[in-house]
Amino acid sequence: MSFVPGLGIAKGMALTMRRFFEPKATIQYPETAPDIAVRFRGRLQLLYDELGNLKCETCFQCAAACPVECIDMGGFDTKGRFHVHWGAAEQYAERREESALRRAGRPVPDPAYSRFDPIDTSAVDGILERYDFDQKEMLAILESIQRTYGYIPVAAVKRVSQVSGAPYALIYGRATYYSHLRFEKPRHTVAVCRCTACLMAGASRIARSMGGALGTEIGRPPAGGVALEQLPAHIPGAASPLVTLDGTPQPRLTAAAAAALGRTLAGGPVA
């Protein structure tokens, strides 16, 4: 076929010239807002309720659920305000250097967390060894930590994140999901044994009245700085029903005495 610039090229050029005069498809962005669909989920925004308060409570559940681990957040603890970042923790959050280096297994000083009490983390290392650094056993790991320290210190969570390689946000999200895990050291911890012998001796009534006095239940967050727990095992040689206050077994308690003890501990007047 002879290469004579003919009809095809002319038709193409006519089309371009026609398009020269047609309205353009450019949206001048800052002046014209683009027409975004309602369902568009790329628009990241936190919602406010009708009173103007931010709904987000930095509960870390979205971070735990995210399949690509791209959400991290800071809250009142580190920033003094709500502040949620969307992005890898390596880039956005105050856990930036730490997250970037945690897979290297090196401890990293983090100035944002300097006001959290440093603790002795050798116990945490032991717990992790026992569970073989498996992220799937995170609940058991956290419960062990709580049993060891009485609460879950932030420094322990950081140590777990650093050694096991799981992102901080995921661990924190797991921890806040369960109500029996707590982040503050309670002033007092009351533990009720619920083995068969103690149950026969009325431990459940004691637990209920204690809980009523304190305002919480076994397995719920502490109230008034006092945590109500279940003893994991009956201390050999102790009488039933067994109630320990901060680890020391209390003498025989009735339900009323338990309620009184609860009120004392909570700081109210003894009825």
Add this chain to the structure above:
Amino acid sequence: MPAPQRPPRPHKARPAASAASASAAAPASKGAKRTRRPAERQPSLDDPRIMLDRQISSDLYEPIPPYPTRTEREAEFYTLGDGEMFLNVGPHHPATHGVLRLVLKLSGEQIVDVDPVLGYLHRGVEKICENSDYYHVIDQVDPLEYLSSLFQEWPAVLSFEKLMDVQVPRRAEYIRVLSGELLRISSHTLYMGFLALDLGGLTPILYGFIERDEIVEMLAALTGARMLFNYFRIGGVNGDLNHEFMSRLGDWMSRAARQTEANAGLLNENEIFVRRMRGVGTLDRAAALSYGVTGGNLRASGVPFDVRRAHPYSVYPELEFNVPTRQEGDSLARYLIRVDEIRESLKIIDQCLHNMPDGPVMAKLPRLLRPRPGRAWGAVEGPRGMLGVYAISDGSDQPFRFRIHDPSFVNLETVTALLPGHLLADTMAVVASLDPVMGGIDK
């Protein structure tokens, strides 16, 4: 874990040699030339900072195994004949459709041999899918061929539905077909644009992007995202059609046929374009079948194989459409097939809209998915060919093996057969006409 302590290196002090190397490294006088030949830049072997292989292997560690011997093909390729040279159309190139490296052996401007090097975009998707829940897999598999994300999710979802014996509601199937065909049109329009861009025409790609923008905005109204949709679910789709999507779709359909014809007309009859593409990169029928090429490239070589007709899935048996086939097998035929497929997709979209049934869009499934142990294969006809997923489940909540069969990978292999004998400028025409997307090739 602290790094293992290394024993200190044996440090042989050779003052005479170090003085010589120091003087060789620094320019001796003001009048020395500024450009340093490569030979000068290599430190001499007596430099105490260099540890030779024999020192390492004899003193510290086990002997280093010898460099793997060259394969025959490598040896054949990397020996230069008379008047030949290597040209590296490297990963950083404006026209290689992503990060593809083609090492060309040229004799003047004519290509003698080609060695494609892949793997620059490898992200370990198959391995990640082995460690994710079944829901997460759909999200992970989206960015494979990012221009047509839904077609990546579809075979995954098909294979999982076979593993779990899930019946997908008919409305969901129709929505899948509708969104898939829309995305096919968008992908083909972009293909035309990129082909023209590689050949030097600056305009068709902009027109292609206008089309793609409209389609992708439509799909954002439907799925919630513009490019990586994450829309298909096991047992259906994530969300029904809504008013915004239907209004945008109606708007677009009223203009679609005319606009695509106009955009295609800019290239179809352009003599320069046709002369660049006709007879270039001819893939004959037997070679196409032996390579395992699928999709438009196979149909351009005369084999009317379309997965939608050969191994029907979803509601395609109920829809009427043709399978365009051409006999020439050159780049122009591959391009024209895509233009024909756009028309067919418009017909399919019309039929979907007319026959859309009512009903739920998602089957009832448990929260935690644990399919029975087994294997399943799901394949769809993507814009580039047959996209398949071979999923093996071991009864847990994560797939045991998730193997992706990507059409671009196979299509790109034909480059070694198509290119030799053509000129350097034809590289772009051939590679662009095969429509590779490196995300899918490198997985």
Add this chain to the structure above:
Amino acid sequence: MSFATRTWGGMSSRARLLAIFIPVAIAAAVVTVGALVLLGPPFLDFLGANMPLVRFVVAAVAILLLTVPTAFVLIYLELKVIARMNLRVGPNRIGPWGAAMSVIHGLKVLSKEDFAPTGTDVTVFTLAPVVTYMASVMSLLVIPFAPGLFGQDFNIGLLFFFSMGGLTVVGLLMAGWSSFNKYSLLGGLRSAAQIISYEIPLTLSVVGVIILAGSMSMNRIVLAQSGSALDWFVFKQPLAALIFFIAATAEANRTPFDMTEADSEIVAGFATEYSGMRFGFFFFAEYVNVFIVSALIATIFFGGWTAPFNWPWAYNLNWFHPLSIGILGWVLIVANVVLIGTVLFAIAARLLGGREWGLWDAIGLGFLFLLVVVAGLVGTAGFIAFDWVAGLVWFMAKTYFFVITFVWMRATLPRVRVDQLMGFAWKWLLPASLLNLFVTAAAVIVTTPGGAR
């Protein structure tokens, strides 16, 4: 702290700027006026005595100064026109309607690091852009912009132009060879082959015009087309015009013949290793080439600076002699017009625009308006009164028409492959131009009474 330091520290930045600017401006004005008064007349006498030298210097300086703004305008035009054809808007943020984009590009290119990659031949590498640019610039010497407004009127002007075109090949080859890069080598060789192949149809197609005009001087060619539009050579030599157009596109390395800088195949061709101002030179050279080639088409085939029809009125503004007012008179007139005009337009802007125009904005806008109006008036007066202004306007209009045609082709057409390009030149354009030459010569012999000259 001394008084000076305290005062300086206390001033705002605007005040500081004025405090520096005003004394410097006054000093400069005094020096200039003094120099003019004292040295002016002897200098003018010297110039008057050596007119040809003056003319040469002025022409060379004017041409060098003309190229960069031309390139800027062309770059901007290309960006906007191609964008409009692509259904998008093009640069519109920098400056009004994006007009300062070219300037920013120029500044950007100036501010890049200046290096020569390892392994290059540094002398050749540095000289290549200079050669290419100078070849383009020197071609501007022979183009007649208006009656009397040209650099030099060689009587082999056309031949000079083609030889300068050949010189660009040298520059491109130097660039391709000295970069230590296979892509550049391929680009340079392709460019050499392309330009050399297309020189021949280019030159041959113009020979018919030379026969018709009787001379190779560009001025004579334009004068041979004076009269009306029907005298233009495009109607007498349509085939030659077409061949010249296609070959000129190839000479200027424009799409569809831009294999040398095919940026989807050999990255940037010969200019792959260039960055910063060296690349800026190549860039400018390309756009100046486009301008030159369009100017040439306009000159040779479309009448140059002649108007398409006889301009009906040609006033002679003889009753107004500019020098009769004197310098002081001119200063007074300019000052008054600027002040009063600015104030009037500012008031108008303020009234029409409502309260949104602040004081300084309104004054600035008024000044701009005034400039536009005065330029329009002066331009119209010049167009009517001076034939060189009219000629310049027509010349520029025709040239930019062809420039836009080139840009239009770049927007629409894909690239031609190297072997197809060469095949086209040697197999089609060359025989066509020879055919054209023979037919023209035969026609001239047949129609001239008394045989050939």
